[in-house]
Amino acid sequence: MAAPAAQRQVAEFLAGITGQGVVETHISLVFLGEGEVLKLKKAVDLGFLDFTALETRARLIAHEQALNAPNAPGLYLGAVPVTRGAGGLALGGEGEVLDWVLRMRRLPAQAFLDAHGALDWVLLDRMADAVVELHARAPRRAGDGAMDATLAGNRAAGLAAGLPEAEVRAWHKEALAAHEALRPWLAQRAAAGFLRRCHGDLHLGNICLLDGAPHAFDALEFDEALATIDVGYDLAFLLMDLDQRQGRAAANRVMNRHLGRTGDVALVRGLPLWLSLRAFIRAHVAGKRGQDGVPLLRAARAYLSARPAPRLVAVGGLQGTGKSWLARRIAPLLGAAPGAVVLRSDETRKRLAGVPPETRLPEGAYTAEANAAVFVELQAGAHEALTAGHSVILDAMFQRQAEREAVAALHPDFTGLWLTAPMEVLRARVAGRRGDASDATPAILEAAAARDPGPLDWHILDATHDSAPDAMKALDLPPPPSP
Template sequence: MSSEDAQTPVVTLLGDAGTYGASGPVAYRRTHISHIFLVGERAYKLKRAVAFAFVDFTALAERRAACAAELTRNRRTAPELYLGVCPILRDSTGVLRLGELMPDGPAEPAAGTVVDWVVVMRRFDEDQLLATVANRGDLDAATVDALAEGVARFHAEAEPVAGGGTAMLAGVVSENDADLRAQPGVFAPTAVDALTRDTRIALARVAGRLDWRAASGLVRRCHGDLHLGNVVLLNGEPRPFDAIEFSDRLACIDVGYDLAFLLMDLDRRGLRPWANRLLTRYLEARDDLGALAALPVFLSLRAAIRAKVGAAAPDADGARLRGLFEAARAYLRPPGPRLLAVGGVSGTGKTTLARRLAPDVGAVPGAVVVRSDVERKKLFGVGETEPLPESAYQGRANARTYDRMLERARAVLATGHSAVIEATFLRREDRRRASKLAEDLGVPFAGLWLTGDPEVLCQRVAARSGDASDATPEVVRGQLQSAPQGPTAWREVDASGDADATEAAARAGLVASSDF
């Protein structure tokens, strides 16, 4: 009898509503490594006694250790969900029963022989999984921002670990190669050859950066499986759960590689604008621009992993899997970096336009948006929506803000990624410095100058709330006095209409620009 066959009585016990004193049915889910039983307000997860290349749960001791680790790993991000563990006990007559909840993890029971362990979770509404929310088209800016900020906090607090770096990712490349070759009916062997070759070339280009990051503590005990299907909304707040607990090799990774799974998942769902916003917001919360250099490799590896895992499923969608595979190849061929500047007085919709254009500028998931208003608040050490005095927008303080914004854009471009810088750019010198930055780095540049009816701009600013900008209608009128009164070297865009019209005009202008 196999180890998993020996679990059959336990599976039968957990599938019986009487085990829990419940009157309703027990819903059942099965994954490649777990049996999951949903009853009432709780979920019970039993580790399957299986062995794969990445995990071996055939021994009870290993399943016990994995249950304890699952509590520890997942209480970092979703403590509300993880209630504890329960032993499965056999009494002296051979009868099985579910033991009492142990909130602090596995411990020796007072009576009975332990035959298995289950992780006990608070049951959640599966309609609140972010994968389901995204499929409904219900993702919104507040949720994406909260997710980005939460992941940034998690990465900042995660335990640094030894190892990782280039050697670990080279192992992933080899594993992907072998697993993809095992599915020749889905992935053409010649295409697998090309993907593996291109991945190794791209990995070699960033090897020094990756090893530096590992030596600098940026390889940490991460989530490891951070995609939309493993994030749930609890009281409206996104909470990652189901982190990898069974393999340090899969969970102890570069924080950028952890983030890349979310970015890839959003991108492949046709939600690149949300992926772009997530990346920009994450980098605002956690200043880790260096990860951008390796992002093409990270994204490619994540797409290849999702493709090979999906191919092993009995109901595999060949077209979807080939799409993932081709994405893995395309991520390794990013366009070169570009710099786009968006200027104009307050109320012209600079931020909205910058966010709309950024996903289509440069490498996936698009350019990092660098806002002067955000950089100013950081410079003064205040919250993004905390107002600053007028002096923060004048003289040396204003110059320091532009210095900070341009230096941040320089750092983004130096990684090979693109940037969109957004500010009023009222002074000719500041506009010149933006184009000079691109010239110095040898990257294409375009500047957009937004204009609009003064009364419309004042009305927009008066209606605005919860934003990093401190502008008021009075500020707008003052800016109009300082704004260029004639044509500038930047392409002028009439922003008097709605956001769609402004975006269309801006895109038309960029298409007409021969050097961008």
Template sequence: MRPEAAPADRQADAVSFIETGGLGGDVAQRIDTHAASIFLVGDRAWKMKRAVHLDYLDFSRLELRKAALETELRLNRRTASALYIAVHAITSDVDGGLALDGEGRPVEWLLEMLRFPDDARLDRHIAANPLPPAVLRRLGDRIHSFHASVEVSSSPGAALALLEVIEGNVSSMRKFPDILDRTLVRDLAGQHRTLWRSLAPLLEERRRMGRVRHGHGDLHLTNIAMIDGEAVPFDCLEFSPDLATVDVLYDLAFLLMDLWHYGCRKEANLVFNRYFDLSPEDEAGLPLLPLFLSMRAAVLTHVLALQAQGAGNKELAAQAQAYLRLASELVEPVEPRLVAIGGLSGSGKSTLAASLAHELGRAPGARIFRSDVLRKRLAGVAPETSLDESRYSLAANAQAYGLLRSLTVDALGHGHSAVADAVFARQPERKAIEAVAGDTGTTFTGIWLATEEERRVERVLARTSDASDADVIIARTQSAYAIGRLDGWVSIDASGAFERTLEAARLSLRLI
């Protein structure tokens, strides 16, 4: 009988056990990161924490690795309960033989997860599959609900904590002068610090509002998977509660930035607007987005640069450089503009707004203020909840249009473009939204969608799960409205194919 080695000495034995079929099958693939190894076996993925001690994590001892995996299981079940199954022990008997969950003492720990196809990861999925708007809306809903459910931080120092992240990013990027342009890094550092100084009071105010929470922490496309037709966040930042306890908009910003990076700009804008539609308390946080988006790009810049240097990989180096350029672009100011889209029910206002907003202003595109959604906000219900007729009185209409104008003024004042989406059937309503542009010194374009009644009725009948409560009767009744003079608004025939409507609108906005 040979003496049993100390548990800390047996990680290599545990790896050998796995790779020789110890988990009930051959290892199809092994994936190594700086802190973990993942073994793909059949329909399962098994994660082992590597016995390492880095500046920001310590997995050097067996009990620390066990605790880390238990924390990872608990935290990831918040967003991906079907993927994360259990923590298991690799045990050693008295003769030193290894088994999974045997009767001997543990020498290593594994996290069992459900395996999904490699191309289900969102960074790979989007290369071949466009993401349907309904999936993106549900992803926005999922993230908003997640943020509403997680632990709120009451600790002061939100602004200083963010400054530490900024300085950490700068320090990390400076380690790779052969990969990352030193002038870009220097200039980006200065822009981040300048923005931080102007935004520090807002950061603290949002902490007092309860908007700093224990979020996902690592919400880029690599950590979201398409599972049964849904975009499911997984693999959260589990090793440091401090790093994961952030402003909810900083958590969201990782996803928005990465969608923007991958060229999915319309998709990024849709998720952005859906989240804000559901979260009125975050409207005042809009000024934070340029800094948050840029910081998230900076994170991936130095992470990829580290990987590129370690592997001598030119492709990874090019990716790091692309994220650095994006980080710089995201903090550059862009002149905001206001676009108002009017038309009777079924004319296609909201469809057009969603197709234009990503092209307006700075990332992630224009904030869309839709009167139908704001009416539901005033009633305290979800956007798709139907309202009774009392919510459509003249007084209620005035309140909804008033909120639309107020939010538009705020967005423009923060340097973000806005799209006002409402019927605007009355000339005073059109004049009032034009006045917002005049008061804020913003370029204004009004677009009126002229649409035949039968085409509008057809579209109203085709709606499912929409914020509008308009039915066929309302659509037909509106045909009798006296619209009056459009006075400078661009009138577009929207009765035909949407592609023609979009082209005409883009032409009027000088986007083509």
């Protein structure tokens, strides 16, 4: 076991050779150098982790490198011993090993997304894609996700951090009830492969920009049980962090990009509990640091209790009328956190074809059979989310009356919005599209415009300009905020 005095010597040595300051967390010291940083695990025993043994720190440093290097290429540069030899302390030298450090590339502060400022839609989509890829690589595991122990441990941590006892105990009771109701469903998800060795600590501070692209790093390495969780619970930390830091629209965008890429609409069933638990974790961490954790504690309770009745909205019309723009605009304002599930026919078609949303498909992907499969998938996703208590917006042309009738029958609280605009406006919009899931061309638009949609009993909205205010009136919702 390394003595505290020995680690103090190591820390002084590392501060001296890096020379640009030290960042301290409850479990690490990060020494800042000109082009790289050296991360040292503190020899501490916090109950839920014990780093006092040198052998443990050595093993976990190596494990941290192995876990994170594939997800953040070029950021992790390897584990190196701090040694004491004839010439004194050295990095990677000969002699007695006093400790181990992890070498990492140094990034500017704005590369970390918790310090990046406002995140635009392109970056949010790329962040969601990075999470999808991370989870696709994550090894599947057996078990139950250890949620009982997680809830009990967080209750204890909340009390120890000085959060209001009555509210902590009330939260724990509500969370236990939510978990008990979800237990059979969580077991089904685990059996279906959604329980994986995930990141475990997937908040904005652990996502960075490497050469302009977002990558997750600093995965939880010290407890395999804590990181063996449902992919939805892993995602929920990021959604909660976005909701609290960037606003609901950002969280909704990432959720829907993730759902569009994976088709895992079912995960919304777990979001009230998962978002609540992630917010509660942040609350007691803030309390332990001497900050006010009560707002996050109350957010944790609100994620469980603020459950408006689900609604179904369909947005239809020709290509270029702005269906997807409107769906994304109103989704954050509809239903439970982080807003409505948006199911877009163009994205669904790409997922069924096994390609990313922005990949163009050949004409053969638009057969009558393919169109029918997309519509069936949209209906199934809507039913899944609505049954879970989550509002849904369906985004498709809905030119056939039978399709409009079918979606209206999915839920009693249904609103159909039909967007229109002059053909010259639609032609210009379709011709100017770049980087979008739609494969529509001006010729495809002309062909669609020639077809008669039949009688329309939906709200008809002029989409020449901003259709959101009229949509909000039709939905009996407050006016939307500025985009």
